[in-house]
Amino acid sequence: MGAWRSKVLDAGAFLNSTFFDYGDAMTVPQVLDEVKIKSAVVEALLNAGRIQIAEPSEKSVKIVEDVAKRMGEIGKLSRTDILVLALAYETRRELITDDFHVQNVAKEMGITYEPVTEEIKKKIKWVRRCSRCGRKIPESYKGSRCPYCGGKIIYSSK
Ligand SMILES: [Zn+2]
Structure with a gap:
């Protein structure tokens, strides 16, 4: 698939000003609930139709939960984190996140990710x-x- 595909963003990525570098975005409704009250930019992008909203299947959610449990990361992830991971996994899109624990699980699952400001250094069990x-x-x-x-x-x- 080409570079035109929108990327999946978590709440932290939306709230970062470098969001504009990514073009169109995709995310789960729960992330938008978290960020739209905080960001007029997100509100404007939503109105312009530049944010796709999608929900992952329960099957993908379960797969993410199983991996996170196995890694001992489940207690570090919010429900929204799990949904974002499941959406990136299911749609095979790149994930933009600064959350260390989300990155850790993404790496384990083969989900391509890009940090906004931080970089994952190593996998911690x-x-x-x-x-x-x-x-x-x-x-x-x-x-x-x-x-x-x-x-x-x-x-x-x-
Ligand atoms: Zn004890």
């Missing part, structure tokens, strides 16, 4: 760990406290 005893807690465990000592469960990168 996040694990759930007890902040008191340091034990690794499996993703399947649903509680918010360590089953061994009752300490708070946190995400850590190793």
